[in-house]
Amino acid sequence: MTYEELYRQIRHKQSYLCVGLDTDIRKIPAHLHAEPDPVFAFNRQIIDATAEFAVAYKPNIAFYEAQGPRGWESLRKTLAYIPETCFTIADAKRGDIGNTSDLYARTFFDPTAAGLDFDSVTVAPYMGHDSVTPFLTYEGKWVILLALTSNPGSEDFQLLATGPQPLFERVIQTAQTWADHNQLMFVVGATQAGQIGRIRQLAPRHFLLVPGVGAQGGSLAEVSRYGLNDHGGLLVNASRSILYASDGRDFARRAADEAQKLQREMAGFLSYEL
């Protein structure tokens, strides 16, 4: 999906909601365990219930890996089920030396490898340019680079001063020498809303993927106020607050309610911006 296509979806749906498919088999409603693939059965209903309110879906790969080979099968089916009009993110936080990042890129972008065809993958920056650029050789595919994350540990290294700037700002600036806003986004935690204005200055056109709204406590209003640009420029992720809104048979309807609530708030913020 291109930058302009993503923008069109945001305008069309009046939403920049990304639904995080962090599907934990220990947390899904009990009645789904009778299904042949409970994780996929859950995801399918979540996708059906939320697709009109969301422009993106982000399976966190850890949740599938922890199930072994059958988890990868659930992931493949889930990805195939997501509507073409939605942007897809493999939240994998990969990154290795060049010849290995090549393989990670094949895994997530080349359907003849592992049966997956994501639009994007999240990548950790620590190993530098040759750990990131192999993902950029796929036309129309994106790297979403960790910059400033939503967790307490973000303070350990991301905020260290490197000369006049914290490390995460160096990451944002250096990475822009590798790719432009058509192939590169940044992860910025919603719990770091105070920094989003500064990041918007450093990367005016880039999309920011913002986790941490909901269970982690970030504010959608704050993130939107500082982060929106004239193409939307945000994908705000919610996972647990949508997926586990109910643990009963009404889980999909309740997920839809939560997604719709966020979409309506987003429509309000977009009306000021677009």
Place this chain on the structure above:
Amino acid sequence: MTYEELYRQIRHKQSYLCVGLDTDIRKIPAHLHAEPDPVFAFNRQIIDATAEFAVAYKPNIAFYEAQGPRGWESLRKTLAYIPETCFTIADAKRGDIGNTSDLYARTFFDPTAAGLDFDSVTVAPYMGHDSVTPFLTYEGKWVILLALTSNPGSEDFQLLATGPQPLFERVIQTAQTWADHNQLMFVVGATQAGQIGRIRQLAPRHFLLVPGVGAQGGSLAEVSRYGLNDHGGLLVNASRSILYASDGRDFARRAADEAQKLQREMAGFLSYEL
């Protein structure tokens, strides 16, 4: 495996060789493609041929992931085939917020999850303490944290000055507040031999996992000179130079020759140290 057990294996085998099982299905000898699981068939013969010379095996997870579910099956069988006396490393370079790192830890350490029971996993430090500590809750299991890697991109961020020190030194120092040498190792590329002496000062007792000897051009003599301590303290990895020493039917014998050559050099360096 404990620190002392690993040391005993090093003394016993007179080796600190780690064989990197970066098994690329496109590079294995043609005759193996007739096997039901060519990757496992290759790995089994490599392990049989090298086990007397190696103290550790390190499958790089990217190579298995890129095969989808059957790759995870090859990985599971490979891990089960590695002798108990060898230390096993999931070279996965994972790292995510706490509840997600929990799942990555389960994937690699809890055999009831994905069928895997590695001794250790490589972890990227960018997301800080809560991305690393979930791996440390498993008794007898290890985190091998990226510090200074062997690739060209290591210069982009790892060498940035953060106050008086480069970032990778801060990583080494900060991580020692999370775990001691009984559960924590560091990745230091062999191409960075000039830095190994300094790292040995910062982390005198910790094992260093050193990739980059062989195909990437690092010097075993240099690494050993600056890196060995009174418990060995090094695991030096070779992958491509062993795995692909021959692409014919003699691949396993040629792999054994390469492994033995490295082991003999190592025995020489150990005789000065232990």
